[in-house]
Amino acid sequence: MRATLSHISRNSAVLALRTTLLASTPLTFRTLSPTTSRTLSTSTPRHDLPNVTARETLLPQTHYDLFPSFGPDALPPKGPFTIDLALLRKEFLQLQAKAHPDLAPQEKKRQAEALSSRINEAYKTLQNPLLRAQYLLEMRGIDVAGDETAKVEDPELLMEVLETREVIEEAATEEELQPLRELNERRVAGSVGVLEEAFKNDDMEAAKEEAVKLRYWVNIRECVDAFEPGKPVVMIH
CATH class of the missing domain: 1.10.287 (Helix Hairpins)
Structure with a gap:
């Protein structure tokens, strides 16, 4: 440590x-x-x-x-x-x-x-759940925060992220993004629950994978919060 x-x-x-x-x-x-x-x-x-x-x-x-x-x-x-x-x-x-x-x-x-x-x-x-997870992993010698190559090799997840980017880019108002915001907050909560179990079981591999996944959901949250019509969307994928 x-x-x-x-x-x-x-x-x-x-x-x-x-x-x-x-x-x-x-x-x-x-x-x-x-x-x-x-x-x-x-x-x-x-x-x-x-x-x-x-x-x-x-x-x-x-x-x-x-x-x-x-x-x-x-x-x-x-x-x-x-x-x-x-x-x-x-x-x-x-x-x-x-x-x-x-x-x-x-x-x-x-x-x-x-x-x-x-x-x-x-x-x-x-x-912050994401920063907390990254910190706990770093204490075990696993660098998620600084490893830009750390990604979830899940085609369905990657497709979900790309589709989410399209939804944000095509939205005309913030109100149109409210359903996406609510869905994404459920994703965040789900990842926190998985991290809870992973750390409880001292399963660092599962914790690392979920921390990377949570980084996607947090990135989507940031994109929704920073939404401006016509503004390019930069997302992790």
């Missing part, structure tokens, strides 16, 4: 926020397992948390670990693929309120900016 918080400045920023949260809010960071976290190399006692040595302190290493109610136990297959988006947003706002660079002293602004960016990246990824 690729470590996502490798720079010392980011680790320091996360540690500073962790201390603030422990002191001022009931939200707490979970202790991470050795497989998803890194221990600090020194055993010097920390002064911000009594009776805790640096060796015992584990810093967040995944997007999940940044959010107090999630952590390593939320990672599939331990946890479900779908997550509580309302809770995620609530904790995102709490974290950003405390990590805002404007609240940091001048000498720690760069750390605060790095942490704020990290929190934004984590939230953007986890709240």
Whole structure:
């Protein structure tokens, strides 16, 4: 699994926020397992948390670990693929309120900016099913997001995508695309359900195939949302 918080400045920023949260809010960071976290190399006692040595302190290493109610136990297959988006947003706002660079002293602004960016990246990824699936696959060494050649070799699916493009190109108004929009949202929901089962069963091959398929449906959604009469339609196929 690729470590996502490798720079010392980011680790320091996360540690500073962790201390603030422990002191001022009931939200707490979970202790991470050795497989998803890194221990600090020194055993010097920390002064911000009594009776805790640096060796015992584990810093967040995944997007999940940044959010107090999630952590390593939320990672599939331990946890479900779908997550509580309302809770995620609530904790995102709490974290950003405390990590805002404007609240940091001048000498720690760069750390605060790095942490704020990290929190934004984590939230953007986890709240989006496609980005979340791609992130989970990337953690297992499977690059779907960056592999433009990753396609579903399904003639029926490819025909469906091409027919959908024709429907969008021939539409005269947004209202004409409403049935397509509703159909496509059902496709998205269906893919999310398949991903739920794939990650639950730790079936990365099935998860990869469905993530690629979901990319088609998300692309169709984007094309419908950006619809303008006569505007060319660029779709994955």
